[in-house]
Every structure is written in structure tokens, then in C-alpha cells.
Amino acid sequence: MGEEANAARNEAAILAASLNSELDKFSLLPMALTRDPQVKALVEGDLGEAASLNRRLETLATQSDAAAIYVMERDGRTLAASNWNLPTSFVGSNYAFRDYFKRAIERGSATQFALGTVSRKPGLYIASRIGPAGKPSGIVAVKVEFDATEDSWRRTTRGVYVTDADGVVLLASDPSWRFHILPGNEAKERDLDLDLKQFGLSKLPALEIDQRDRGGEIVQVPLVEAQQTISPAGWDLHLFVDPSPRIAAAVATGRLAFVLALAALGALAIAALLVRRRHRTREAAVVAERTAILRDQLSQANRLATLGQISAGVNHEIGQPVAALRVFAETGEKLVTSGRSDEAAANFREITRLADRIGRITGELRRFSRRNPAEPRVAAIREIIEGALLLLHDRIVSREAGILLPPAELLDVEVAAEHVRLEQVLVNLLQNALDASGPEAPVSIELTIAEHDVRLHVLDEGSGIDELQKEKLFHPFATTKQDGLGLGLVISRDIMRDLGGDLIFAPRANRTCFTMIIPRSL
Incomplete structure (x- = not known):
């Protein structure tokens, strides 16, 4: 059971990191929109901006996968929304009664998981105040729905759900678990009217999960449960892993071994080997499929979280x-x-x-x-570098020292790879270098051209990486950043190897250096 518990903890950590990244992607969106001139003009009385802003919010919601993005004035009435042209439009509705609206007005920002009053679909509402605390002029809110996440959980896990600080199930691989309450929490006194508005139920039923009846297996044992904390205060992810197939296989193998031992020791050895090999092959295929899905989810979440930053x-x-x-x-x-x-x-x-x-x-x-990577193509290394610098331009120009670039004649060398994923790796490396360096310390991009590959080096003269950190650089969840997940370098190296190259740490004297090895176009 110890092996299953470790596997459950590792898988729960990956699922939690993926969900954390998805939430990070959306957390900065309403905050950025509160500074938008068109949004400010609308809440300050220029209603002529509403039609144009509706279309902008619609485009932004499509690009970011948000369920809805909307702007409310000080009294809670919705002035513009991404779903303005749908039957479920928020425009004209008043959400001053919502807890997220009240707390965002008071504190500047707030989140709340609730059932939609119009769509009746559950989601997380993330809200930011427009204007100072003493004179708020409105709220920008984003609704995030998790249908795709829950669908993925149903395909790849035995069972997983997320609870809030009060033990209420918010997200789940089994929809029938949602808005149930964990045993031991149902006795707490709750506001029935508030629960009815937030969850659509005035009385939340206790969560009951059958951990034993799994369809006539040889051995039925309790599921192994793992738990991980999620970023919003008090959220926890719970994951179930079923150890019975492994135990059942062991029991079946033992029975077979006993019978075959009576017949012939040689036949026993051959049969046991085949059983173990078949079991391992089946197990490896399931793990490979699950790992591939989670890797794709993490890579997309990392890319969108970077855009959020x-x-x-x-x-x-x-x-x-x-x-x-x-x-x-x-x-x-x-x-x-x-x-x-x-x-x-x-x-x-x-x-x-x-x-x-x-x-x-x-x-x-x-x-x-983009969610799905494009087909690999031939591209000049200049395209990848210029794309990354364009995304980070505002941060780069705010420094006293900019980014030192390779000689122009080297930038035309062609590589064979997928443009967006190479750019994702380079943006991650440049973000790390800028985080580690002071405003006056230079950050450099250098190129080394070889016969079969191009080596792109990102160098900085920041605080450096000590020996203990070097050993864990490419380990999941190992980070020196206070708010970091420790997945950026792991995902980046995985991308490079998938493209036929690699990502290595190769320090030079007093400079930190990470090198992208990219196959050349032949």
C-alpha cells in the first residue's frame, strides 16, 4: 500500500499544479481590465463605449477560454459583457447581492464559487474593483467554468474532487458529488438562504463514496486517498487511487503459481513471467496515456499562466x-x-x-x-527570438539594462521545430533571468551554430544557483521563487526533448546560463 500511496500523492500534486496554473491564468485578467481606458470610461458614464466593449470582451473571452467577462457599475448593474448577444446575457442584470461583488468593493478583489443565476452552470467568479477604495466606480468580473477539467479527470483518474474551506465539493470527476459536504462538516450551522443562492440547494447532502464495491473483482480493498492544497484559500484537491487491481493480480498470480507448482516448476516460471509482463505492459500503457494528457494540460496551462503574468x-x-x-x-x-x-x-x-x-x-x-501546437516547420531563429521579445517588451524597456542580442548575421539560421513551443521555452527562460537580475544587470541571448543543431544560450549575472539547487533544477515542484510552482524548467525541458532537442544548465564563470539545443533544418 505504501507504493500506491506514493503514486497517489504524486498524481495529486500534478493535478493540483495543473489546476493552480489554470486559476493563475485568469487571476490577472480582471485586474488588467480595471486599468483599461474604455472600461473606465464606461463605468464613469460614457455609455457609448458599451457596444464596442461588448465585442472586445467577447473576443477576449474566446481567446482566454473564460465563460464570461463582464463590467458592473458601482450599484451592481452590468453595463457590458462578453455574452451580450446570447439569451443568457448578463447585460442589465444586477449582481450586487453576490458575495464576490461586495467583498471586491470593500477589499479590491475577491473570488466566489457559485451556481450561475442565469445559466445555472457552476463556476468560479474572480472580481477586481475599478477605482480606489474610497471612491470605487465599478467591478470587472470573470467567470471560469471547469467542464474541460472535469472531463479530463473522468477520463484519467479513478475519482477526484475539490472542496472549499467548509468541506463543500465544488469540482468533481463525478457530477453527482458536486455541492455535497464532507462527513463531519454537515453538523455545522449554515445559512440556508445563502446556500440556496450560491449552490442551488438549501440543504447540502453529505458526500458518500463507495470505496469497496467495484464490480466483482477478486480482491476488494479501500481506495487510497491523497490530498493537495489549491491556491484559493481553503481549497483542497482529493484524489482516489484504486490499489485492488495490483493486489488482485498478486492474488491471482499466487493461485496460479500454487496450481502450476503441482504440475511442473518449469511451467510455473514461464507462466508467472508472462503474467507479470502482461500486467506491466497494461499498467505502462495506462500510465503513459495519463502522463501524456497531464503533460499537454500542464504545458498549455503554463503557457496561459505566462500570458497572465x-x-x-x-x-x-x-x-x-x-x-x-x-x-x-x-x-x-x-x-x-x-x-x-x-x-x-x-x-x-x-x-x-x-x-x-x-x-x-x-x-x-x-x-x-493556441491550445494545439502547429505542425513543425522551418523557421529562422530570428522569428522565435523576436516573438519572445515582443511579449516581454514592456518589462524589458522598464529596465536600465536591456537584452543583449546575437549578431544579426546569425539570426537567419533556420531550425526545424514548432514555433510556439520554442517561444514558450524562451519566454520562460527570459522571465527567470529577468527575475534573478537587478535592473542594471545585463541579460544576454547568444547563439552557437553547429552542423546539426543551433544552441541558444540565455545568460544572466543574477544571484546564481548553488550546488543544492543544481541537483534539483529539473525536478518537479523544486523552486526558489516564493510564488513559483517549480514546473517551468521541467515543462521546458520536456518540450525541447519532444522536439528532438534538449534544455541544459551550463553555467559560465560568474554567469548563469541555460541552453536550448534546437535541431537545424537540413
């Missing part, structure tokens, strides 16, 4: 050109009216340049957030 900078990168576009357009109109056509033409050229820049930024975001 840089969303404020990207918003700034887009916001500045948009403001400049307006100024150039207004000035150009006046210049045309006054007959100064040459100066007006210069303004229109600037408008074209700024529009192209916005297009490059939004295109890079769409490519980077």
Missing part, C-alpha cells in the same frame, strides 16, 4: 499605440481641412505603422495562447 505589460503595449492613433487621426483631419496634405499624409503613415504594431502584438498573443 505579462498581461499588464501587453495591455500597456497596446494602449499606447491606440492613444497615439487617436491623436494622429484627429490631427490629420485638421491638417486635411487646412490644406496641409503633406503633413496629413505623414500622420496617416504613422497611423499605418501603429496599426501594424498592434497587429503584430495581438497576432503573437493568439499564436502563443
Whole structure:
């Protein structure tokens, strides 16, 4: 049973990390939107922004996989929403009664898991206040639904569910467990009206999971349960692993061994070997399938969490050109009216340049957030580097020391790989280097061109990595960051090896260096 308990703990840790990353991806979205000029204008009374903002929120919800993104004024009435054109539209509805609305107004941000009043679908609501505490002007909220996550759990696990601080089941691989309460918690006094509004039930039933009846197996034993903490305060993930197949196989093998021993020792040895090999093959296939699904989920969650971390900078990168576009357009109109056509033409050229820049930024975001990787293709290493720098541009220009780049003639070398996944690895490495370095310390990208591969080195002169940390660099959940998951380097190396290359740690003198080994185009 010790082996099964360890396996359960490891699998629960991977599932918890995947869910944490999914939640991190959405946590910064409402916060970034509270600083959006169009959102501020709407809650301050400019209702002419509503139609345009509805369409923007609809696009953003599609790109981020959010169930809904909506903006409420100070009294709780919804002014704009991503589902504005659906029968379940939030526009016009008042959500001042919701706990997340009240707490976000008071504290600046809040979360609440609840049943939708319009859609009747459960989800997590993440809310951020617009304006200061003394003078709030509204709320931006994001609703996140977990249908895809729960579907994945049903395909790959025996049973898994997530509870809040009061022991109420919020997410589950078995839908019939949702909004039940763990044994021992049902005796606590609860607000029946509040439960009815939040969960659709005034009386939450106790959770009962049959841990023994599993369809006539040779041996029936209790499931092994593992538990992991999730980021929102008080959330816990519970995972069940069934040890009975392993035990049943052992019992069946023992019985077979006893019978065959009476017949012939030689036949026993051959039969036992075949049974063990078949059992191991079946077990390995199940583990391989489960690992592949979880690896894909973690890679996508890591990529979207990275986008969440840089969303404020990207918003700034887009916001500045948009403001400049307006100024150039207004000035150009006046210049045309006054007959100064040459100066007006210069303004229109600037408008074209700024529009192209916005297009490059939004295109890079769409490519980077894509759920399914594209087919490998031949690409210049310049494309990968420029894409990563575009996503991190706001953070880079805010430093006194920028990013030192390789000579221009090396950037045209072609590699054979998948563009977005290479870019994901490079963004992770640059984020780590910038985190480790002070604002005046340089961070460098260098290239070494070999016959069969290109080696891209990311170097920094930060705090360095000690001997103990070196041993655990590529171990899951090993991190020196206070808020880190310890999965970035593990996922990055996994991506590089899947692409036929590798990711290695190769320090140089007093500089930390990580090297991406990328196959060349032949």
C-alpha cells in the first residue's frame, strides 16, 4: 500500500499544479481590465463605449477560454459583457447581492464559487474593483467554468474532487458529488438562504463514496486517498487511487503459481513471467496515456499562466499605440481641412505603422495562447527570438539594462521545430533571468551554430544557483521563487526533448546560463 500511496500523492500534486496554473491564468485578467481606458470610461458614464466593449470582451473571452467577462457599475448593474448577444446575457442584470461583488468593493478583489443565476452552470467568479477604495466606480468580473477539467479527470483518474474551506465539493470527476459536504462538516450551522443562492440547494447532502464495491473483482480493498492544497484559500484537491487491481493480480498470480507448482516448476516460471509482463505492459500503457494528457494540460496551462503574468505589460503595449492613433487621426483631419496634405499624409503613415504594431502584438498573443501546437516547420531563429521579445517588451524597456542580442548575421539560421513551443521555452527562460537580475544587470541571448543543431544560450549575472539547487533544477515542484510552482524548467525541458532537442544548465564563470539545443533544418 505504501507504493500506491506514493503514486497517489504524486498524481495529486500534478493535478493540483495543473489546476493552480489554470486559476493563475485568469487571476490577472480582471485586474488588467480595471486599468483599461474604455472600461473606465464606461463605468464613469460614457455609455457609448458599451457596444464596442461588448465585442472586445467577447473576443477576449474566446481567446482566454473564460465563460464570461463582464463590467458592473458601482450599484451592481452590468453595463457590458462578453455574452451580450446570447439569451443568457448578463447585460442589465444586477449582481450586487453576490458575495464576490461586495467583498471586491470593500477589499479590491475577491473570488466566489457559485451556481450561475442565469445559466445555472457552476463556476468560479474572480472580481477586481475599478477605482480606489474610497471612491470605487465599478467591478470587472470573470467567470471560469471547469467542464474541460472535469472531463479530463473522468477520463484519467479513478475519482477526484475539490472542496472549499467548509468541506463543500465544488469540482468533481463525478457530477453527482458536486455541492455535497464532507462527513463531519454537515453538523455545522449554515445559512440556508445563502446556500440556496450560491449552490442551488438549501440543504447540502453529505458526500458518500463507495470505496469497496467495484464490480466483482477478486480482491476488494479501500481506495487510497491523497490530498493537495489549491491556491484559493481553503481549497483542497482529493484524489482516489484504486490499489485492488495490483493486489488482485498478486492474488491471482499466487493461485496460479500454487496450481502450476503441482504440475511442473518449469511451467510455473514461464507462466508467472508472462503474467507479470502482461500486467506491466497494461499498467505502462495506462500510465503513459495519463502522463501524456497531464503533460499537454500542464504545458498549455503554463503557457496561459505566462500570458497572465505579462498581461499588464501587453495591455500597456497596446494602449499606447491606440492613444497615439487617436491623436494622429484627429490631427490629420485638421491638417486635411487646412490644406496641409503633406503633413496629413505623414500622420496617416504613422497611423499605418501603429496599426501594424498592434497587429503584430495581438497576432503573437493568439499564436502563443493556441491550445494545439502547429505542425513543425522551418523557421529562422530570428522569428522565435523576436516573438519572445515582443511579449516581454514592456518589462524589458522598464529596465536600465536591456537584452543583449546575437549578431544579426546569425539570426537567419533556420531550425526545424514548432514555433510556439520554442517561444514558450524562451519566454520562460527570459522571465527567470529577468527575475534573478537587478535592473542594471545585463541579460544576454547568444547563439552557437553547429552542423546539426543551433544552441541558444540565455545568460544572466543574477544571484546564481548553488550546488543544492543544481541537483534539483529539473525536478518537479523544486523552486526558489516564493510564488513559483517549480514546473517551468521541467515543462521546458520536456518540450525541447519532444522536439528532438534538449534544455541544459551550463553555467559560465560568474554567469548563469541555460541552453536550448534546437535541431537545424537540413
